[in-house]
Amino acid sequence: MDQGMKRLVRSLLALSTATLVSSCKSKQPVEDVAPEPPVAPPACAPDEMLVKFKPTLSAQQVEASLAGAGFQSLAYFPAIDVHLCRITSPGDARVTAERYTSDPAVVYAEPNYIYKASAVPNDPRFAELWAMQNANDADIDAVEAWDTQKGSHDVVVAIIDTGVDYNHEDLHDNMWRNPGETGKGKETNGKDDDGNGFIDDVFGWDFASNDNDPMDDNAHGSHVAGTIAASGDNQKGVVGVNWRASIMALKFLDGNGSGDASDAIGAILYAAQNGARVQNNSWGGGGFSRALQEAIVFARDHNVLFVAAAGNEGRDNDNTPSYPSNYEVENVLAVAASDRDDRLATFSNVGRKTVDLAAPGVGILSTTPDNGYQSFDGTSMATPHVSGVAALVLAQYPGLGYREVMVRLAGSVEVKPAFETNTVSGGRLNAQGALSTEPQVAFVSRLDNTSNVDGPYHVQAEATDDGTIATAELVYRVNAGPTTMVGMTSPAPGVYTADIAGQAFGSVVSYFVTVSDDGGQTRQSRTFEFQVAAPEGGQPCGNFALTLPGSTSNGRQLLLGLGNLAIVILGILALRRTSVQARSRVGRQAH
């Protein structure tokens, strides 16, 4: 995202906050509302500014004005009649320039901003990588991110796939080489030198054939690998999200792109035990496997992020689970596919509760075997963009845990209409944001409509920062009422919770979470909303209100069921009474 767009987004964010506040008929002061997140000022020369004087002024008058203000002219651009001046007085150049603009002799004065050349690599097909940089800004801001971080060979990313062409000109330098199986002929000595249970596993392992050659016989795995870490700035082909990283090749899918659970489990366990911090899983299918889930838990317990494709059936994973992306393990990050116009790819699965974010997955150019390059479509192609950014984050912040990486990825998305209601984060991956020094907040509870009037409504969020999260607050407003701020407590590292008090029927509650770091930087989550509504069929009395969050229809069914049960019981009692009376009559007649 360019600076202009960022300012626009921030302005809109501020506007939405202002709208939230201005419509509030509150007796509480406006200061109660979360402040607008501060905009980091662009860098500028500390003691310089650019000044344009009114054209009616003579050269002497200009000199006099500068001298009077304590400035010294360093250079002059006659074509635009602008002076570059040195500020001799102490203070912030921005403030000084702003103050000098009010001088009647000055048209404008502005700081001498410092512009850096963005890190654009010399890879010849870089211009075709729309996901890295494109004109309509549907890209992941890779170029902007590369100004901060280009990747590191210290970060190992496992490609659990069809293998990787480790000889490819654009992948070879970024292949992981098992340190325990390389050097002094260890590569081919037929021994398990590192004692990890695998012999001569230099680049990884082929679990489909159970051998040490994870060469790609399909092209899918090599393509995925290229998106994550095709060598950057090497004057060849393409560039990955990481210019450098260590790609661990773990093959479990055959040449036809198909594999089974036991081989997938083998690959997941191998990656976790051999140093991978991120596992890319551009595959899916099969039903729920408890063993596979346990393998993912094992990876989680080894602090490994498990990035998984949401699937290509164009369906809602909230209703029809797609594995492995639907496994409810804390380290699983599910990825949908976006196109070059920031729309949802026509084939992509979604899930308001089960798919975390979107990333570019249509027309993705990357590496294929035999030094080839091709463009493919799929959530398979979206997933490695996310894995790649996760690797960038780990290169920048090596000490992060998998959950902090996930908060950075999900908290920094660019929220887009196409993903707002059908993904957890509501947006598309943004690499620059994920590397930011600003605090990040994500995974805020999205409360469903409820018929519970007693409350409380529990809100949880996760936050991370390059320093320390100083404060986390829940901000909410009921209908057009006052804005309320509640300090959040932290029951576990990175986790923040607070409650919204119970509300009457008809209440519409909107809320968001805002976090601040120890440097004074603030970040605000998206705003969510839910309604407190009586179940259909009448307002229940007193405390009989059903507490069934997000399921008013269930509540209705339960009420109906209870009503039916009452009718049946009353019927039985009536029948019994009739029967007793009849027996009593018979008895009396017999007597």
Added chain:
Amino acid sequence: MSKHVHVWAGRPTDLTSRGCGRSLREGRTRAAIRVHRFWGLLALVVFGMTPGCKPTVQMASLPLELIVQDTGMKQAGSEPQAPPSYRLFHDAGAFESYWQSTYGSAPPPVDFAREFVLCVHQGTKPTGGYAIAAREVQFDAAQRRLDCTLELTEPAPDAMLIQALTSPYAIYRVSLPTGQPLPATKVEIRFQREQAGGKVPVQLQRMQ
């Protein structure tokens, strides 16, 4: 009434044998025999025109040679949801043009005086695990028709698959019997696949 029911109930299993002229069981009533004869004659007329029971038509099985088979990913930018389709090439110019645009290289040699090229495409699929192959091509010169039996592979329900769009296809060099050149135009081609219970038709759209 019960005889009618009997006839209808027996029809699916008995029709073929009747069509091939086998005698009926003894002991049936004349009415039943008349009904059986009627259905038998009808079956001869109807099924005699289908490939399932055609003893008099000679179908030449043509030698097939696989040029390339690909179960891999669909090239981005091509038709997003391509249907199953096929291509027939009778001349070198059209084949060379197609091959160049697809592979960017010179095509493999084909003697179009004695051979033709058949490409079968399975259409766009959401994942890996799919494949298409031609198992047999029969040529009926009199009818100017090709009958192609396909093998269509689909992933098992519990298979773990790459999540990229795929477009499986196969290209074959097909030899013609001597003296029976494939008509350049108006040749009909029908596709079928084998499955439990026999062959079933498969619809493939002809592409130019």
